[in-house]
Amino acid sequence: MLMKTQVRDQNMSNIACSKCHTRKICLPMDMTEKDINDFESIVLLRKAIKKGNYLISAGMGFNAIFIIRTGFFKTSIISPSGQEHLLGFRMTGDTLGMDGIPTRQHLSDTVALEDSNVCVIPFTEIEKMASVSPVFLNHIFQLLSRELVRENFNLLMLQMSAEERLASFLQNLTKNLQIRGFSSSEVLLRMTRQEIGQFLGLKLETISRMFAKLSKSGVVSINRRHLHILNSAALQKITGIPN
Amino acid sequence: MLMKTQVRDQNMSNIACSKCHTRKICLPMDMTEKDINDFESIVLLRKAIKKGNYLISAGMGFNAIFIIRTGFFKTSIISPSGQEHLLGFRMTGDTLGMDGIPTRQHLSDTVALEDSNVCVIPFTEIEKMASVSPVFLNHIFQLLSRELVRENFNLLMLQMSAEERLASFLQNLTKNLQIRGFSSSEVLLRMTRQEIGQFLGLKLETISRMFAKLSKSGVVSINRRHLHILNSAALQKITGIPN
């Protein structure tokens, strides 16, 4: 079933990580030319996901991890009480599906918020490669623990006030956009107020009000999904987190 | 400096994991006799930690992971605003210090809440063993992702009401005690109301009030640190999480 939706990319005879624009983000810094070639050889597939579609569903069997080439995703879980909670948003170069490693079963949903494109990396290949290349094994550890750091941060965020939460969300978002070479002052939000709220543990009305507040104080200007960061220093001041 | 506080256990000529009572919790199920013997050979040290002392400080260099033989710990981080937030409590058989793997530097503090005893496992040995034993490599993955699952759960918890948070804290605690063969109905709390609050994102007064509420409705009885779970089915009902 998975195979049916996977298609070999038509635009390239083979997948050249060494020439990919996300290289700097999805591969470890200290990989040699040879390491990269080895890695290329196990990234055999691309997969396109339309906006609104699931790349991963909770409970689904785990057999590959994904790296986002282009697009934007949200990851979420349904709480026992039936509410959806967002674990985070992922963009170009981010890894998806790591949470399936332990149990060989995915724990969370991953949905495309715009038409997207991912590389598919079979986990058996990853294991093989990790067992012969310490550099690569270390990279996998790094990826896993990057997740841990992210979640730690989210935990801290949930203890802040509504304004601080939204400010750190925006700070984080723009930092990630900047790292990837996108504009960090002019942003098209890919998610609804409701989704931001589900991520930050707030109601959509509160998100709207906090945007209004940040707007009134001249920190941002916002019109529906079009966001301008006018004063990123002020954002830092609100969160207390240096960039 | 680390060496100074590490002492070879005096009571045993060498450390026998195969005979240790925490074996079922800290080692993977599918380890062969040989695997266990190999593992034993790299667990060379024990370390005793007095109540109130740090086993790990944030920022400290990472070179070993620890497994709790006896005792009880809290792990915490200081937020940019200077507040202490608890990431969780750890008991017999739990692993400590995994968060240092990525950066080779610990991210959080770990403090003993009672006099405790841990096994010290040098990370270089773990890496060596992981590169030759797929079973062991897999175990390390399992441990890392167990952390991820735990944090996911904490995120969900922070979206619940005060009563629900305390109930799921108690549910979790008693489940863990039960797995380890302790009484799950009669518990001596190792932490203060303040620490429970720092973990659940609530103030200590709120914890006290919620204990009073659970007490009034006959779910628990509590006197300072002495807790009795009178109706664990009611706890489940409050959290909505089956056991």
Add this chain to the structure above:
DNA sequence: CGAGTGATTGAAGTGGGTCAACCCTCGTGG
């Protein structure tokens, strides 16, 4: 053009925070 979804804004309600007083227990030292 009209329906539907997402966003904004106001008014009223409430869960948990804040502040403060008081209690209990335990350890310490006169």
Add this chain to the structure above:
DNA sequence: CCACGAGGGTTGACCCACTTCAATCACTCG
């Protein structure tokens, strides 16, 4: 052996940040 102090816990009164409910607005897309 008792007095004392300190730290942890409880409880009440009040407050406020966020939620809830509801009305209205603004795009977008059949």
